[in-house]
Amino acid sequence: MRRKGVSYAKYGYLFSLPFILAFLVFSLYPTLYTLLIGFTNMKGVVPPPLQILDDPLQNFKDLLFNNPTFRTSMMNTAVIWIANFIPQLTLALVLAAWFSSQRLKIRGQSVFKTLLYMPNIITAGTIAVLFNALFAYPMGPVNSFFQLVGWSDQPINFLQDKTIARGIVAFIQFWMWYGNTMIILIAGIAGINPQIFEQAQIDGANGVQTFFRITLPNLRTIILYVLVTSMIGGLQMFDIPQLFLNGGPDGATRTAAVFIYTQAFTGSYLYNRAAAASMILFVIAAVLSACLFYILRDRDAAKIRKAERRLRREAKLAARGGAVE
């Protein structure tokens, strides 16, 4: 029981204040400032006095309609993300089903989990440089291996081939993240009511049927969560393409984030163009976040609201003299 006359509400505000201040200064203000820069002429090492362009949307229009480099970088981001995500989710689902199977009873799970998750914890930049060295031409570990097992007679210049370079970036992303996805899915399967699985077994369902009829439908929310967080992460893909080949060869691994970095912080310092590009990314990420927000919203609260609405409707009906069951 709260004592009368003393309200502690002000502490709620007080304790949230540092967060709010830091958010305003380091997050909201820079975002609005970026938006503003997107409308201006800010470029060069020493930019001219800030001025809004005659057509404020010029930078955005240029990017969307007259900038093949930006368009390719968006395409690269999408292609690399898809090439990493489909195998990632598939493998993670299969592994999660295996590890959770009551029939298979796989041993040594914690060792496997530890090893499969391991690449995720290592600095992405280090991994990018490492793979660059592993695929070195004319002689590097991968070329040596290919000749050892007789897959090739000549050294292959992997890193000059656009498709292979993209493939390696997608592979690194896949390799770093499937363990993470797998662990999340295993936790998800552990959360499904075990009675459903028992019932399925009694009804004679085999492993494949159980997976498609029970495991998958029950994991819908979690798969959606994995999908959206992976998409937002994919939009920001920077460390690996930047340090693997600087976005090369010939822009094949230049992702949207690499594009922004290159425009703003190297060469001719086109801050305005980079700002406009980041705002386009921001909008995409915001839409995706909104989807996730919708998924994650308090479902109990939503249920209660629904129940309340129903009660009110019924009450109204009753007041009008309608029949209520």
Next chain:
Amino acid sequence: MNRIRETSPFMLNLNRTFVYAVCIFLAFLSIIPFWIMFVNATRSTPEIQQGLSLLPSEHLMTNLRVLLDKAFDPVRGFVNSFIVSAGTTLLAVYFSSLTAYGLVAYNWKWRQPFFTLIIAIMLIPAQASAVGFFQFMYKIGWTNSFLPLILPAVASPAVVFFMRQYLLGALSLEMVEAARIDGSGEFFTFNRIVLPIMLPAIAVQSIFIFVASWNNLFMPLILLTQREKYTLPIMVSLLRGDIYRTEYGSIYLGLSLTVLPLFVIYFLLSRYIIAGVALGGLKE
């Protein structure tokens, strides 16, 4: 009734063998790049170019000398990365706990809208505001300082979200009430009673924040231009430049040095890390 056990023991064993084979292959795939990296760190460049080896050689010291003779300074990078990561972790953990407590323990008018805001901004990428952030820091003379890498951690929406979930389950408001009756101030109660309750959550979050900050490349790369301020991920980018062009032994050694602390942390704490990853997916 016999239908229930239709999988024969033979098929079951076959399946199981297949599953183990795949898992062992994947485990091998996780290890082998790092294995080659550590081995090559001890081999000379000619040896590396002659072919693959899974056993170490004896050129570690030569590689180290070549590595340190040039721009790569692992000690400096380590110290800088540690300052940034430790600062980030402390601020993020403390202030996120404080905010979460404010959200759970008190009934205030803007509580629900504020929590909604936190979820809404949780996934907004840092790159979206990078240009404005850089210009802002440049104007107040904070480039080449660690402050803009550390201070924003005070507002870490994802950590607040996690801490709030934890507090909802772990905090008993009666205990807070009892502390009040004993005359404990609200801030004192938080520091002395609530923070200790939150320790398990703080430990898990600390690992993740620390590692994420340690591995961060984008923001440091933009803000830090002086070599003595470089964090480890920027140092790594030096290994790809012209400076070490064909010194493969040194490149592998440099990479190994940046990975070593993470391996130590990981193998000490992997149990908690994996439990933490599983929790991350369960915030339905």
